[in-house]
Amino acid sequence: MKKTTYTISIYTENNVGLLNRVSQIFLKRHINIVSITSSESEIPDIFRFVIVVNVSKEQVAKLVKQIEKQIEVISVFYHTDKQTIFLETALYKVKSSSLFEEKQIQNIIKDSRANIVTVKPAFFVIEKTGWRSETEDLYEKLKPYGLLQFVRSGRISVTKKSMEISKILNNK
Amino acid sequence: MKKISGAEAIIRCLISEDVDVLFGYPGGAIMPVYDELYKFQKELNHVLVRHEQGATHAAQGYARSSGKVGVAIATSGPGATNLVTGIADAQIDSTPMVCITGQVASYLLGSDAFQETDIIGISTPVTKWNYQITKASEISEVISKAFYIAKSGRPGPVLIDITKDAQFDMIEGFEYKKCINIRSYTPTPKFDKSVILDAVKLINKSKKPLIVWGQGVILGNAEPEFKDFVEKSGIPAAWTILGVSAISTNHELNVGMVGMHGNYGPNVLTNQCDLLIAIGMRFDDRVTGDLKSYAKQAKIIHFEIDPAEVDKNVKVELAVIGDVKQTLKEILPHVKKRKHVSWVNNFRELNKIEFDKVIDQEYNKQHGGLSMAEVIKSINENTDGNSILVTDVGQHQMVACRYMNFNKSKSNITSGGLGTMGFALPAALGAKIGDPEREVIAVIGDGGFQMTIQELGTIFQTSSAVKIVILNNEYLGMVRQWQQLFFDKRYASTEMTNPDFVTISKGYFIDSKRVSKRKDLNSSIKQMLSHDGPYLLEVCVEKEDNVFPMIPSGSSVSDIRLE
Ligand SMILES: Cc1ncc(C[n+]2csc(CCOP(=O)(O)OP(=O)(O)O)c2C)c(N)n1
Ligand SMILES: [Mg+2]
Numbered sequence: 001m002k003k004t005t006y007t008i009s010i011y012t013e014n015n016v017g018l019l020n021r022v023s024q025i026f027l028k029r030h031i032n033i034v035s036i037t038s039s040e041s042e043i044p045d046i047f048r049f050v051i052v053v054n055v056s057k058e059q060v061a062k063l064v065k066q067i068e069k070q071i072e073v074i075s076v077f078y079h080t081d082k083q084t085i086f087l088e089t090a091l092y093k094v095k096s097s098s099l100f101e102e103k104q105i106q107n108i109i110k111d112s113r114a115n116i117v118t119v120k121p122a123f124f125v126i127e128k129t130g131w132r133s134e135t136e137d138l139y140e141k142l143k144p145y146g147l148l149q150f151v152r153s154g155r156i157s158v159t160k161k162s163m164e165i166s167k168i169l170n171n172k
Numbered sequence: 173m174k175k176i177s178g179a180e181a182i183i184r185c186l187i188s189e190d191v192d193v194l195f196g197y198p199g200g201a202i203m204p205v206y207d208e209l210y211k212f213q214k215e216l217n218h219v220l221v222r223h224e225q226g227a228t229h230a231a232q233g234y235a236r237s238s239g240k241v242g243v244a245i246a247t248s249g250p251g252a253t254n255l256v257t258g259i260a261d262a263q264i265d266s267t268p269m270v271c272i273t274g275q276v277a278s279y280l281l282g283s284d285a286f287q288e289t290d291i292i293g294i295s296t297p298v299t300k301w302n303y304q305i306t307k308a309s310e311i312s313e314v315i316s317k318a319f320y321i322a323k324s325g326r327p328g329p330v331l332i333d334i335t336k337d338a339q340f341d342m343i344e345g346f347e348y349k350k351c352i353n354i355r356s357y358t359p360t361p362k363f364d365k366s367v368i369l370d371a372v373k374l375i376n377k378s379k380k381p382l383i384v385w386g387q388g389v390i391l392g393n394a395e396p397e398f399k400d401f402v403e404k405s406g407i408p409a410a411w412t413i414l415g416v417s418a419i420s421t422n423h424e425l426n427v428g429m430v431g432m433h434g435n436y437g438p439n440v441l442t443n444q445c446d447l448l449i450a451i452g453m454r455f456d457d458r459v460t461g462d463l464k465s466y467a468k469q470a471k472i473i474h475f476e477i478d479p480a481e482v483d484k485n486v487k488v489e490l491a492v493i494g495d496v497k498q499t500l501k502e503i504l505p506h507v508k509k510r511k512h513v514s515w516v517n518n519f520r521e522l523n524k525i526e527f528d529k530v531i532d533q534e535y536n537k538q539h540g541g542l543s544m545a546e547v548i549k550s551i552n553e554n555t556d557g558n559s560i561l562v563t564d565v566g567q568h569q570m571v572a573c574r575y576m577n578f579n580k581s582k583s584n585i586t587s588g589g590l591g592t593m594g595f596a597l598p599a600a601l602g603a604k605i606g607d608p609e610r611e612v613i614a615v616i617g618d619g620g621f622q623m624t625i626q627e628l629g630t631i632f633q634t635s636s637a638v639k640i641v642i643l644n645n646e647y648l649g650m651v652r653q654w655q656q657l658f659f660d661k662r663y664a665s666t667e668m669t670n671p672d673f674v675t676i677s678k679g680y681f682i683d684s685k686r687v688s689k690r691k692d693l694n695s696s697i698k699q700m701l702s703h704d705g706p707y708l709l710e711v712c713v714e715k716e717d718n719v720f721p722m723i724p725s726g727s728s729v730s731d732i733r734l735e
Contacts, residue, residue: 013356017292017302024297065480071301071321074356169355 001056005034007084007157008060010049010067011041011074011165018072022049025066031055035088035154043166046074052155075168079159086157090135091117092126092142093149099124105145112138123148178308179204179339181346182272183212185315188348191243193217193234193605195227195598199247201287202274204339219605219634222626224251226598228258229624232267233602236585237560237610239393241268241322242602248274249287252333253294257592259329260298264589265414266391268327270318271295277337278306291333300328308341312348320351325359326478327391361479363494363502371473371492372506378447380515381407382438382470384430384459387414387588388452388477394497395419395581398451401500406511408519410438412453414588417578421557427519431459432723433570436526436732437519439723442467443730444518451475452496455485456589457725465728475499529734530720535575541714542690544568544643548575550697551613551641559611560585560603562638564596564620567649570719572615582607594623600638601631611639611701618644618670628680631706639700640682640708642673645715653718677708688712 012018019038026033034052041048053060060078068076096119098105109116114128128138135152176184182205186194196218198206209218221227224246231242242262246255252273262269276285292304301321303314311334318330375381389398395418402409402419408427411418419426428435430442442448448470453459460466463485471489474482475496482491492499534545548571551559557579563569563586573584585603587595600614621642631638652666677684683703687696693711700709723732 017296017304020293021296028297062480062484065482065484069478069480071354071357 001058003054003056005052005054005081006060006078007081007086007155008051008053008064008067009077009079009157009159009163010051011076012047012049013072013074014045014047015072018070019049021070022051022067022073025063026053029063031059031063037154037156039156041165043169046165050155050157075163075165077159077163079157083161084157084159086131086155087129088132088135088153088155089127089129090138090150090152092128092138092147093123094126094142095146095148096120096122096124098145102145105142108138108141112141114138173344175342175344176346177204177208177339178311178334178341178343179208181308181311181343182315182334182339183208183216184346185312185348186243187212187215188350189241189315189319191216191241193219194243194245195219195221195230195234195602196245197221197224197227197247197251199251199274199287201248201276201336202245202251202339204336205245205272205274219601219630221598222629223624224254225257225594226624226627226630228255228262228269228271229592229595229598230602230605230627230630231269232258232262233562233585233599234606235267235269235602236606237582237603237612238606239582240606241270241319243270243272245272246274247287248276248291249289252291253289255331256294256298259295259331261587261590261592261595262329263298263300265587266327266387267329268323269329270322271329271331273331273333274339275304275333275335278335279337281306281335291331295331298329299331302331302333304333304335305338306335308338308343311338311343312346316349316351317354320354321357360477360495361493363492363499365502367490367492368499368502369506370490372503374447374471374473374490375405375449376508380445381405381447381449381512382441382445383407383409383449383451384412384438384442384453385409385415385418385451386412386453388475388496389415389418390581392452392477392496394452394500397497397500397504400504401507404504404509405507406509406516407449408438408512408516410434412456412459412588413573413586414584415453416573417581417583420579421577425516427516428523429574430729431456432461432725433574433719433721435523435574436721436734437522439721439729439732440522441518443469443728445470448472449475450488451500452477454481457485460485461723461725461727461729465730526721526734534717542688542693542711543717544571544713545575546690546693547641547643547697547711547713548572548615550694552577553694554697554701555611555613559583559613560607562586562596562600562603562612562614564616565591565593565650566617566620567645567653567717567719568615568617568643593617593620596620597624597640598627598630600640601627601634601636604636604638605634613639613641615641615643617649618642618646618668618673619648621673625676628677628682632680632682635705637705640706641700642708642710643713644670644673644710645713645717646670647715649717650719652716656716656718658724673708673710682706682708684708684710686710686712
């Protein structure tokens with residue numbers, strides 16, 4: 001069956017333990033979570049998980065129903081990449097000496113529209129926000145200069161269409 | 173204002189929820205609650221089981237015979253982990269149950285304290301909901317939520333873990349409000365009128381419709397609506413093992429059981445019907461066999477309360493989501509009154525083949541060792557079809573559920589989805605306490621009996637008049653059957669050298685008897701049934717009988733074997 005990247009958005013009551021409950025649903029079915037983030041949502045006291053998976057349409061529909069069934073989950077939506085605006089943020093820690101000795105690195109940063117977050121005597125930190133392909137591209141380019149550390153966040157995303165979560169809440 | 177302890181608050185919450193019995197076992201982390209139970213013993217009966225697993229199964233038996241929420245209580249650590257099997261069983265069989273566990277004091281959490289286990293983490297995948305209370309002030313609200321969640325919508329088990337300090341802490345102004353709504357939870361989705369009409373169209377124009385119903389009919393208290401629907405539509409109806417007893421065994425449109433050891437007619441004709449109407453069932457693999465060849469020719473309508481069950485295993489044409497009591501009532505006036513005479517006859521003809529090949533041989537057996545079926549026949553002949561049958565897991569379970577006559581709903585209590593050996597003895601005790609007026613007959617294998625045999629102690633202590641029938645084949649029979657059929661008779665670790673069950677029973681002061689001859693069977697069953705109080709009858713049956721019909725796992729329902 002054809003696999004697609006889906007972004008699952010889960011609106012929940014703020015609750016300890018819910019993350020465990022939700023991740024169990026994936027674990028049980030051997031479905032790899034590509035990325036997961038959790039934060040407040042646009043509604044006070046309501047949290048939002050954003051989970052990215054690569055599965056078939058049938059699978060994502062089943063997953064969403066299982067998640068929705070959990071008591072503290074208010075609503076779950078899933079979207080394809082086309083239906084959302086999504087980003088990830090990556091941080092790259094590089095030796096300061098490379099910044100001054102290798103001119104090329106400054107061009108790389110400029111060309112990839114990355115930002116220098118901080119410069120210290122021993123190292124500097126570059127930040128790049130964008131699609132996975134872009135942060136990966138920058139990773140490849142910086143690698144020859146010696147990456148001291150690299151980290152990338154999970155995907156955050158908003159949908160193009162409205163999700164009407166407040167409406168759902170008002171009807172409950 | 174008067175202050176009460178968290179432990180007392182727990183008891184007051186339970187009383188407010190009309191709980192009249194708890195099944196449990198004490199220990200350090202739950203002692204404050206037990207101390208209150210001592211004070212409230214007039215209001216709340218506590219049944220001391222012999223192992224916490226027994227508490228959960230007893231609570232399940234209680235829930236399923238009474239229709240109320242079963243309550244089990246245990247201490248932290250091993251007490252809590254011993255509950256897990258029963259919780260998993262209740263989850264997969266949708267049994268309303270609330271489990272209360274003690275936990276180490278909140279300031280010790282996460283320190284690997286004595287008898288600390290993360291029961292919230294452990295129980296998460298097998299509970300409908302769980303929660304850890306660390307403050308006495310949370311007790312009232314959380315317990316009311318627990319009961320609401322356990323019994324509403326598709327029922328299930330809830331576990332509430334309560335730290336010891338929360339039990340000791342004093343609270344002011346205790347008040348209990350029953351939970352009636354949780355904004356993130358829709359227990360009973362509203363049904364859609366247009367879907368009802370779509371279903372009606374499919375039903376009214378179908379030529380060879382088949383109903384397969386499950387426990388949802390019983391859990392939804394929809395037996396009358398279901399019967400009306402079956403009778404008006406004239407559609408033959410088959411049951412899953414948890415659905416049986418929703419309409420009586422002898423009903424002319426009851427065509428038997430579907431699934432692995434179900435009847436020949438409904439299994440074969442699943443693959444010939446043009447419309448399959450699934451009601452309150454979830455297409456378990458033991459029901460469907462190979463999905464690739466399951467009812468492919470048919471359109472399928474699924475009446476179901478849990479949207480996550482729709483299209484989970486079997487893709488359906490139409491889902492009627494909602495409470496079956498409502499949706500069936502709604503559909504009834506639109507359904508044409510029909511009789512499907514020749515179609516229903518197809519079931520009879522196929523079931524007749526099964527009768528000749530299988531049923532007659534074992535149910536009406538005349539020579540050789542006793543069959544399990546004969547024992548059920550004798551029970552049928554000596555009861556009025558109104559007793560509660562509690563079965564364990566294995567060959568005896570299949571035989572008992574296939575042959576038992578039921579006239580009344582909530583009469584079959586068995587571990588369906590999990591297949592938990594050891595379920596029956598404690599569940600029978602719970603069932604008897606849940607509905608003391610009814611005769612409760614537990615049919616148990618020699619293997620499963622020894623998994624929770626210690627609950628004979630509980631039965632004795634509570635003088636619960638359950639009748640226990642051990643069908644002793646000296647084998648883990650169901651596994652041996654598979655070894656015979658699929659592993660060239662290599663009987664690896666399935667033969668059992670058993671103790672003397674009659675003597676063991678006597679040791680628990682429960683009257684008992686062993687029978688091995690056909691001529692003594694009926695009188696022994698009579699003696700058991702007329703005995704006042706609990707009774708154990710061990711029946712020595714043929715050792716290497718097999719249960720047929722059988723759909724070998726991975727095969728299609730229509731490839732069901734009669735031998
Ligand atoms: C707790 C548990 N362990 C193992 C099994 C696997 N199992 C299914 S049926 C069965 C044999 C049951 O033997 P017995 O209780 O004697 O019943 P019989 O089949 O002989 O009637 C076994 C071992 C199970 N269902 N449950
Ligand atoms: Mg046996």
